[in-house]
Amino acid sequence: MSNKHALNSGLAGAAAAGLVVGLLAAAPAHADEPAKGPSAASVAASDKGGAGQGASVAPNRLSVAATAITRSEVIKRASSWVGLGLQYSWDNTYQGYRTDCSGFASMAWKLATPGLDTTSFVPSGVASWIGKGELKPGDALLNDAAGARGHIVIFGGWTDSSQTSYKGYEFTASGVHHRTIPYPYYSGYGTYRPVRNNSIVDDGASAGGDVPVAGNWDGGKAGNVGIWRDGMFHLRNDDGSTTYVDWGGGSDVPVSANWDGAGPDNVGIFRPSTGQFHLRMDDGSLVLLDWGGGSDIPVAGNWDGGAAGNVGIWRNGTFHLRNDDGSPTYVEWGQAGDRPVSGNWDGAGPDNVGVFRPSTGQFHLRMDDGSLVVLDWGGGNDIPVSGNWDGGNDNPAANIGIWRPSQARFHLRNDDGTPTYIDWGQPR
CATH class of the missing domain: 2.120.10.70 (Fucose-specific lectin)
Structure with missing residues (x-):
């Protein structure tokens, strides 16, 4: 343990509720889902946006159970995958969750394994669209397109009061990142809107x-x-x-x-x-x-x-x-x-x-x-x-x-x- 000084400033515990909300809905199928995972070249070429996802979760395979979770727990769970060196894949899993963008978000929100995909969070009833002014840590920015066109980022909080950029947690082709992202997302990667897990609860x-x-x-x-x-x-x-x-x-x-x-x-x-x-x-x-x-x-x-x-x-x-x-x-x-x-x-x-x-x-x-x-x-x-x-x-x-x-x-x-x-x- 040590004490050190630096020139730039740093960028807040509560108990999680025990309520379990059971939700069950058919998730839409991917119309243009790629047949296999991304090539090594495509993985190396991009560290932004989606890179494909696993197949949609069918209701006969998974009950979409959303457990009440605090905002601080969402951020803690998202942080736990940062720096592990996980490789992006919609075929593989880690801790039961797919190692793609939507599998990562499903993990952070403590959904059932192996996780939903970007087209399924809102239609399944797990999440709802919200306004920019309602965003809080633990919410997300979602591009609900299918396959490699879709992507989701866990919102970690505004970088300052201007609300022009935020700290986000995301799994892209180059790995799991915690970084500053322009609101709502980098230009040219689709349309992103704020979304909230319906079972999230505020801390404090x-x-x-x-x-x-x-x-x-x-x-x-x-x-x-x-x-x-x-x-x-x-x-x-x-x-x-x-x-x-x-x-x-x-x-x-x-x-x-x-x-x-x-x-x-x-x-x-x-x-x-x-x-x-x-x-x-x-x-x-x-x-x-x-x-x-x-x-x-x-x-x-x-x-x-x-x-x-x-x-x-x-x-x-x-x-x-x-x-x-x-x-x-x-x-x-x-x-x-x-x-x-x-x-x-x-x-x-x-x-x-x-x-x-x-x-x-x-x-x-x-x-x-x-x-x-x-x-x-x-x-x-x-x-x-x-x-x-x-x-x-x-x-x-x-x-x-x-x-x-x-x-x-x-x-x-x-x-x-x-x-x-x-x-x-x-x-x-």
Whole structure:
């Protein structure tokens, strides 16, 4: 694990619903399906658009079952094929899915194997056409032509607020790519329209209820907890009273830190579809920052030791942290399946990063000198939080904790290892 700096900025966890929607429909046949796979020369010649697909799925061969899936899970699944060196073929499979563009999209959407083709996603009832303004990470851009003329790209999020290009995941003749693509697709490769898996669910509150937050809302010595629900922050003060702040909504992800460097901590949201942080100042005003997008997970903390808190994202095991002057600091920490956290673990200098590993119930915390501290706390579907819970002891170090969705209860770890339990929010 290392800490490195670069000049360009980086481009956000939630539980998947368990609902299974059964859909069964006849998929249209290919009128002009090529008889065999592409030649080596044609594969080498193109890295854009379609290169043929497997045969349409007939209803007597496959029940087109679409399982409810969160947007972040779609992006995670799409990312899992990037860099594996898979060869494009409509005859071969990997993990049960055809290794062509539509097989890849079927895998990302967690459809039944071996997958649909570009002519079948909408007619089968698995997906529906949407407008450009509705696009969110996990949706797709689809050219629903047959055979080599058709193609589909998983939408990973806009590259900036102009919405002229986006990060896309696609399987072309030259392999699986994650790259910037002009909207709706490269010129000369057919007609592309936005499409949505009918079984996709938003991350955050829309995907399953309350989302936990933590910060010092009332300016006391100790940190406080809260939840974000349907665009409303419910913040718990030291005396048990509640402060309500209306901020964000939809598939936004809540964050908190002292954005303006004075008074108590502030709230904010990260909007994955635009890659923007919407930060609320003490006076209620808004500051917008472009940082990250798509499946990135937001974090917040004081990375450079200045008076104000900063934003950042965690992507594929690397923190992309924004300093006061807009420059990035990169810190490699964690692995797939981890959930990022941040806090001043050693009580000195700037804030630190860490990850919570649900599979082991352990926090892996990075100190100022790069060393590792491992703490056992929580597990499973618990969501990590951090704050100076026992600040009344005049210890400046941050503590870890978790919010357990099934209980709507915070399990907070004090400096001496003892727990404090706070019921806050609604179980989910």
